[in-house]
Amino acid sequence: MNDNDYSTPPTPGVASPLGTSIASLPSKPSSVEDRRKNWRFGTICATTESKDQYGASSVPIYQTATFKGLNGEYDYTRSGNPTRTALETQLARLYTCSRAFAVSTGMTALDIILRLIQPGDVVLAGTDIYGGTDRLLTFLKTQGGAEVRHLDLDVRDDLEAVLQDVGKRCKMVLVESPTNPLLKIADLRMISSLVHAASPEALVVVDNTMMSPYLQRPLNLGADIVYDSGTKYLSGHHDVMAGIIAVERDEVAKRVAFLINSTGTGLAPQDCFLLLRGLKTLSIRMDRQCATAHLVALYLNTLGFHVNFPGLATHPDRDVHYGQADGAGAVLSFTTGDVGASERIVGGTRLWGISVSFGCVNSLISMPCVMSHASISAEKRAERGLPENLIRLCVGIEDPRDLIDDLEHSLLESGAIYQRFDIDSEPATPTTAEPTRDIYVADPERWIVERAGRFARSGMQGKGHQLAEDEQKSGVGALVDNVKTKLGFSGPEGKEGQTTGAVSTNDSNSASSSSATTADQDILVSAPGKVILFGEHAVVHGVTAIAASINLRCFAHLSRRPDHKLSLDLPDIGLVREWDIDVLPWGSFTAQPTDKEGKAPAELDPASFAAVEKFLTDDGLGSTAHAAALAIIYVYMTIGNKQERRGASYCARSALPIGAGLGSSASYASCISAAFLRLFDRLEVQPTSDGPEADAPYSGHRGIPASQADLINGWAFLAEKVIHGNPSGIDNAVAVKGGALSFSRAMNGKPGGMTGLRGFKSIRFLLTDTKVPRSTKELVAGVASKMQADPADGKRVMTAIQDIADRATGLLTSADLPRKQLISGLSSLIDENHDHLSHLGVSHPALELIRARTGASPHNLSTKLTGAGGGGCAVTLIPDEMPEAQLQDLIQSLLDDGFQPYLTAVGGAGLGVLHSSSRAVDVDAPGAGEHNHIPIRKAFQEVDAARLEVWAEKTGDWVFT
Numbered sequence: 001m002n003d004n005d006y007s008t009p010p011t012p013g014v015a016s017p018l019g020t021s022i023a024s025l026p027s028k029p030s031s032v033e034d035r036r037k038n039w040r041f042g043t044i045c046a047t048t049e050s051k052d053q054y055g056a057s058s059v060p061i062y063q064t065a066t067f068k069g070l071n072g073e074y075d076y077t078r079s080g081n082p083t084r085t086a087l088e089t090q091l092a093r094l095y096t097c098s099r100a101f102a103v104s105t106g107m108t109a110l111d112i113i114l115r116l117i118q119p120g121d122v123v124l125a126g127t128d129i130y131g132g133t134d135r136l137l138t139f140l141k142t143q144g145g146a147e148v149r150h151l152d153l154d155v156r157d158d159l160e161a162v163l164q165d166v167g168k169r170c171k172m173v174l175v176e177s178p179t180n181p182l183l184k185i186a187d188l189r190m191i192s193s194l195v196h197a198a199s200p201e202a203l204v205v206v207d208n209t210m211m212s213p214y215l216q217r218p219l220n221l222g223a224d225i226v227y228d229s230g231t232k233y234l235s236g237h238h239d240v241m242a243g244i245i246a247v248e249r250d251e252v253a254k255r256v257a258f259l260i261n262s263t264g265t266g267l268a269p270q271d272c273f274l275l276l277r278g279l280k281t282l283s284i285r286m287d288r289q290c291a292t293a294h295l296v297a298l299y300l301n302t303l304g305f306h307v308n309f310p311g312l313a314t315h316p317d318r319d320v321h322y323g324q325a326d327g328a329g330a331v332l333s334f335t336t337g338d339v340g341a342s343e344r345i346v347g348g349t350r351l352w353g354i355s356v357s358f359g360c361v362n363s364l365i366s367m368p369c370v371m372s373h374a375s376i377s378a379e380k381r382a383e384r385g386l387p388e389n390l391i392r393l394c395v396g397i398e399d400p401r402d403l404i405d406d407l408e409h410s411l412l413e414s415g416a417i418y419q420r421f422d423i424d425s426e427p428a429t430p431t432t433a434e435p436t437r438d439i440y441v442a443d444p445e446r447w448i449v450e451r452a453g454r455f456a457r458s459g460m461q462g463k464g465h466q467l468a469e470d471e472q473k474s475g476v477g478a479l480v481d482n483v484k485t486k487l488g489f490s491g492p493e494g495k496e497g498q499t500t501g502a503v504s505t506n507d508s509n510s511a512s513s514s515s516a517t518t519a520d521q522d523i524l525v526s527a528p529g530k531v532i533l534f535g536e537h538a539v540v541h542g543v544t545a546i547a548a549s550i551n552l553r554c555f556a557h558l559s560r561r562p563d564h565k566l567s568l569d570l571p572d573i574g575l576v577r578e579w580d581i582d583v584l585p586w587g588s589f590t591a592q593p594t595d596k597e598g599k600a601p602a603e604l605d606p607a608s609f610a611a612v613e614k615f616l617t618d619d620g621l622g623s624t625a626h627a628a629a630l631a632i633i634y635v636y637m638t639i640g641n642k643q644e645r646r647g648a649s650y651c652a653r654s655a656l657p658i659g660a661g662l663g664s665s666a667s668y669a670s671c672i673s674a675a676f677l678r679l680f681d682r683l684e685v686q687p688t689s690d691g692p693e694a695d696a697p698y699s700g701h702r703g704i705p706a707s708q709a710d711l712i713n714g715w716a717f718l719a720e721k722v723i724h725g726n727p728s729g730i731d732n733a734v735a736v737k738g739g740a741l742s743f744s745r746a747m748n749g750k751p752g753g754m755t756g757l758r759g760f761k762s763i764r765f766l767l768t769d770t771k772v773p774r775s776t777k778e779l780v781a782g783v784a785s786k787m788q789a790d791p792a793d794g795k796r797v798m799t800a801i802q803d804i805a806d807r808a809t810g811l812l813t814s815a816d817l818p819r820k821q822l823i824s825g826l827s828s829l830i831d832e833n834h835d836h837l838s839h840l841g842v843s844h845p846a847l848e849l850i851r852a853r854t855g856a857s858p859h860n861l862s863t864k865l866t867g868a869g870g871g872g873c874a875v876t877l878i879p880d881e882m883p884e885a886q887l888q889d890l891i892q893s894l895l896d897d898g899f900q901p902y903l904t905a906v907g908g909a910g911l912g913v914l915h916s917s918s919r920a921v922d923v924d925a926p927g928a929g930e931h932n933h934i935p936i937r938k939a940f941q942e943v944d945a946a947r948l949e950v951w952a953e954k955t956g957d958w959v960f961t
């Protein structure tokens, strides 16, 4: 009997339970051969067939180039070697095929296979394929005279159409399933039968590296050749490079054997030994890796990321996959919607090694577009729908809890997720180790889902998989559009004309408007709040301040209306008013843009300001609402000017606490500026692929150039002047430009200036709202009179704060400062700065209580007031290594004190503008559905404040400064 002439029952995964049932064994095995016939895969892995003359338990390494004699089995190691024969025999057992070959690398295996192709032959391949495969196919096309076509092999109609077109010229179809890196599934049976029917000579070739023979044996599904990178799961330790070719048909085997001998690409003896040793543990490694990968995929999916993994119920071809494979594998990928965030996540892990390849006992993390798939051009990647922000995770055999700890830490640190404080239930990660272990051991899936439930994806507030998919589509869609534009193709279908920001005259206010609303009708903008890290109050006296954006934002929606009215709806501050445009005080209003580009005037025009103030006298509004109405009307009338009286409905909402010193008024002002500039066609946005993607809270790209950002900032500053009289300009600069910056006012002949702190690292901060109201004006005036009363002391404090700002700038811009030093340096400066602010009399007992709580052991954290002080918010630096359970305890104690803490990352994107939208927006809105689109404006007004970012993301593609 032929040793390879038996079939191996599948063991792992859904199709067959892992356990070996005694009952499934033959009741009366008649011989040793019969018993061996029933061995499961794991048993075969562990039992190599040795024909060694001394009965060596481990296959010896025949480290020799030549063999003596004339008629022996071997003459020259290029042509054959006993160690390689032992390996190839073992591989044939595992692949349940007649012949297997071991070559130097996976790419060598593919190269040998592609040598079966002749000029003029047609080769079909998928669109999502490994970068090295794409490179070799491109070479075959450009240098080898073959015709290579890429198509979605999982779309039956497409494959049929191409096969009909090329007919018998099709000589090879190259399939990956699951694909690398998007984990798409191709139906191997379907493809094999269609291809063989259309072109009987064509070879169906499957790259089985993602699965290994343990999970998938494509020769049993109709494929002609299987190849596998032995560097991955087969060897499992990343200590050897190898490639495997497995075939069933004799004539194909002969051609492959000829090519390997001719090219001298057979695997060297030492490497054969290493691969043989790795194979022994293949099944147990894979079991562990697959199980952990499932948990990791579930975790990310529960957090709201779009996860590509065939083991998830959400995978569109999960059933097809389990119809041909016995498990989901241990590679998964997911998108974050933002390249910067992905880079931070990848760079922030410790246990997950940043590396290409997969299948190793150690877990790896990578960004395919710049690593394994970098050989595919950016244009091609975009055309094929490969997101630049994609992260690939290759799960190893480490303890799943450590892998999750490390990933979670990096997700938090990068700002991609944040801890939820709105949950009453017990945390899944209790402070004592024992209960966590019990949950993990008893029900790992429950453990992981509960654990993920403690967090939410930033900007997505716990949204589900479907929304994340929308995000991915919109991100890729924008990228493809950019590439098309760059290549000179026309804009995306149905989107022409949207980039100018022109508004149509349709009345989008009508709730009966039935089709999906678009950017033609809707202007949607958003801007972040800010935290002042150093130099508040002192900035008023010419000292440098350092501020950064935070991931809490205000949003504004503006739609044009044909009825000549201006309506304002700012529910968070109680402003709801509507006027006929002609009743506004146009007669006494002379302010206008300073140039024809529409630049904002540097100062308020007193007569125009007085006219609007008079118009709003006795408006019955509270002071905040009154100031906002004043600012909106002033900006509207100045930009629009007398001639352009465009009707509009303006609505603004805030996810940012108002009046807490987090820059809500500047965030509102920036939204006012951008929305009205858009209304009057003064602001163009165009997604660009030139610069980096925006460090956006939701899917988006840079697309607002610096000149336009300056334009928006100018008008935002003007609106801030209406509201505050004499603002520093730092808040609106951060709200518009995002990131972090150092700022100083021009004073006493000394020029002021603003510098972006590019080296700003994403650092976690806890912002704690004391909920104590205060008056910024009074506090600023208080500091001024203190300085007047004791100028020498005032000067000393200002000099000290300037020194702090300088040292902080040095730390934040230092290219190679170790992160630990950065954090400890900033911590000391925070404490120092607070002491000076306290000396200036702007602290408050509530702020001091927060300092006491956060500074107490075991936390020992540094906290300062931020903004005006006298209440408002405190900011606490959270070191990277602070255990999550401890952080949670701290947060809980602050909540118990009646404060409202927000865990935030700083330094993210600035102002955002909805660039294009083509779908209904709020699937959760009452009555919404596929055929009942809720207009954007209505949905915007109704959506819960906590879901604003989720909602905004769903509206379409955004561009950011």
Ligand SMILES: N[C@@H](CCSC[C@H](N)C(=O)O)C(=O)O
Binding pocket: 130, 132, 180, 356, 357, 358, 371, 372, 373, 375
């Ligand atoms: N620099 C290498 C990249 C190898 S990627 C290896 C592996 N197949 C993966 O998917 O990670 C190259 O250009 O080939």
